[in-house]
Amino acid sequence: MNQLDSMRIFSKVAECLNFADAARQLGISNAVVTRSVATLENHLRIRLINRTTRRVALTTAGQAYFEGCQDLLRQLTAMEQRILSTTAHPVGCLRIASPASFSQSKLAMILTAFRAEQPHVSFDVTVYETINEIAAENYDLCFTAERRLRDSSMVCRPLVRMHDVVVAAPAYIARRGQPTTPAALTEHDILLATDAPNRYWEFRDLNGAHRVSLNPILTTQSLLAVKSAAVTGLGIARIANVLVERELAEGSLVALLRDFQLDSNERTVWMLYSGQPFITQVVRSFIDFVVDRYRDEDAVLARPTRSTRMALGSNDARIQ
Template sequence: MNQLASIRIFAKVAEYLNFAEAAKQLGISNSVVTRSVATLEEHLGVRLVNRTTRRVSLTVTGQLYWERCIELLRQLDDMDECIASAVEQPTGSLRIAASSLYATTDLPDVLAAYRAQEPRMSFDLTVFDNMSDVAASEFDVCFSAERHLRDSSLVCRPLAQTRDVIVASPDYLARRPAPSTPGELASHDVLVASDAPSRYWEFRDAHGTQRVVVRPILNIQSPQVVKRAVQAGLGIARLSRSFVQNELANGSLRALLGDVTLCGDERTVWLLYFGQPHMAVALRSFVDFVVERYRLKPLESKARSDVRVGPAQHQSSNTELLWGEIL
């Protein structure tokens, strides 16, 4: 027995005190109405409706039951309206995971802009240094800045690219002259974030490609710690340009070896989430907002012109994504 359906049918009979009119209002046959009420009475073990050839009336128990049915059906209608409202307007909390590289650069601006548009949204943020530190079950959406995206069962949408730069502090360079060629790095103190190529750095110029063996005095997982160590004058490091752009602008860090090309310097900022046939409106709204924000973000000029530009299309979205670049 579908008890909820039987309750709705009984409530309509009780409202009109007429089986035929209840069937008409519900768009079902008289026999279905009669059978449903009888089945409900059998389930409850009581008579709810008095039936005669002339009239239909509720028993005392039937009247009490109808009043409770009205309250129940009103609550169900309120629940339906609540869900309908949530479908139309994003609300609730999103679990966001983000690499420390992205969390300390673009993410705060993205969250501020999205919440200005959707003030009913809130965020539960997890920041990680290595993608293996966070499980897919722990987030709704993830921002990852990777050189090479690992195999993933998630939907992976590229948002932008950033390039690495070799940096040192003025204090360090005051003690140790800046390297003028890649080969001179061998005589310098080098700091390495664990996601960087740790055995060698490769450079390219008009004369060809050169590999420089790197023997770091500090190797640590966190790029934030590496940046702080560089600022303290501990040594030279290879970091994402977007991660140190403020320090480069204010002079607390200086870029080195700008006349040669650092190979393998590209990272891609990825947006990852579970692809679902019926995605929650809050998640769909946030994903579309982020993709559109990066699609409209103007590209800044660079001396190098080897940045790839091409469309990426998601199977359930009409939003076209362009490769951009964070400088």
């Protein structure tokens, strides 16, 4: 027996004092109403309603039970309204993990715009250098910028594709000169992030491929450290374009070798989150907001897919 449903049906009968009217208002059959009230009486082992061919009346116990049902159902309705109010207006703290490069370039703008729409949401952001430093499943959402996405059991949503550029500061160029061919890089000071795919950079032009072996003067896992070193004039660096947009616009960094195509120069910003069926409204609201924000940009949005074998290996790669 579903006691709550039986209580609702009994309460409607007690209001109408008519089984047929109660059935019509509830949108169920007379037989269901009669059977439900009888089941409830059997469960309580007491008669709640006296019924004859002419009239329906509550017993003394039935009147007391009806009043109790009304109180309980009012409380239940109020609780449901509070829950629905909360889900209609997201409230809570979002636990977000983000790579340092994304947190420095795009994340702050996203959080500011979302907070303007949802002022009752706060953020707890963990910044990391490499995805190996964190357990993505411990967060509501995790952003990651990868050339090749590692195996994941989470929902993985591609947001936008970035590309690397080779840059140097004007001070470095004034001191060491500007390379005009990839081969000339062997005579220059190279700053290398350890997330680079290889210890060489490969370029292409109409004449074919040009592979340049690297002997860096600085190696670090931090893209931000590479960027800072490049801005100060320490050497030539390969950095994601979104990380140096402002510096390129202001002239504190200059793009080099623009007549050559840099191979393996793309990485994708992914948003990872749990696919659990009862995802909270605040998380769902933020996911939808981020996806909508990138939809109008030069994005590679695809349907979210759960997969344990996902890779981005070429321009045409998609989540499988």
